[in-house]
Amino acid sequence: MGRSLRKGPFVDEKLFKKVTKQEEVGNRDPIKTWARRCTIVPEFVGYTFLVHNGKIFNKVYITEDMVGHKLGEFSPTRTFRGHSGGKRK
Amino acid sequence: MPRIAGIDVPNDKQVWVALTYIHGIGPHLSKQILKEAQINDTIKAKELTDDELSRISGILDRNYVVEGQLRRQVGQNIARLKEIACYRGLRHRRGLPVRGQSTQSNARTRKGPRKTVAGKKGVKEMRG
Numbered sequence: 001m002g003r004s005l006r007k008g009p010f011v012d013e014k015l016f017k018k019v020t021k022q023e024e025v026g027n028r029d030p031i032k033t034w035a036r037r038c039t040i041v042p043e044f045v046g047y048t049f050l051v052h053n054g055k056i057f058n059k060v061y062i063t064e065d066m067v068g069h070k071l072g073e074f075s076p077t078r079t080f081r082g083h084s085g086g087k088r089k
Numbered sequence: 090m091p092r093i094a095g096i097d098v099p100n101d102k103q104v105w106v107a108l109t110y111i112h113g114i115g116p117h118l119s120k121q122i123l124k125e126a127q128i129n130d131t132i133k134a135k136e137l138t139d140d141e142l143s144r145i146s147g148i149l150d151r152n153y154v155v156e157g158q159l160r161r162q163v164g165q166n167i168a169r170l171k172e173i174a175c176y177r178g179l180r181h182r183r184g185l186p187v188r189g190q191s192t193q194s195n196a197r198t199r200k201g202p203r204k205t206v207a208g209k210k211g212v213k214e215m216r217g
Contacts, residue, residue, distance in 0.1 A: 063173065065172065065173045066175070073177070074174060074175055074176075
């Protein structure tokens with residue numbers, strides 16, 4: 001279910017402020033964040049985020065293609081490496 | 090047999106059905122197109138005149154993406170999701186359902202034929 005257009009995309013304001021502040025200073029340090037629900041806006045392109053997945057922070061470098069997705073989509077919350085006794089050659 | 094949108098050769102069905110043989114055109118679009126081309130959608134496809142055929146393909150060219158082009162577009166969209174490694178892309182890579190469906194049982198369309206594991210306990214054994 002999509003979000004109402006009237007509201008516009010959801011962007012975590014604190015995170016957005018942090019990015020604009022970095023923009024002024026001109027540094028591109030990774031930003032640690034828990035805001036998985038935050039939409040990626042064009043201003044984020046070129047930055048690296050450390051997105052929390054409930055346990056650790058995954059490094060996510062934002063490219064142009066990622067605009068419109070949420071940060072959480074790039075930091076998987078589940079681990080599954082296959083069933084035991086797999087017959088891998 | 091009339092040729093529309095490249096290689097498609099629908100047969101002697103009613104026109105609106107024949108059009109749905111084109112990848113990317115369903116019943117709804119088919120009827121819409123015929124309405125726009127002002128063709129009676131219940132005549133047979135073989136009865137279409139050259140003029141009517143060109144009107145249909147004209148509308149297709151201008152407004153719709155069909156067949157190979159559509160397939161390519163869909164493929165590219167999926168490739169993009171895989172490329173950026175987002176959740177949906179990862180699901181595509183693993184061949185699992187992309188839209189949050191349950192996978193404990195079923196999901197056979199995406200997962201393909203069952204891979205039976207030797208020695209795995211079935212429900213019956215566990216009851217006994």
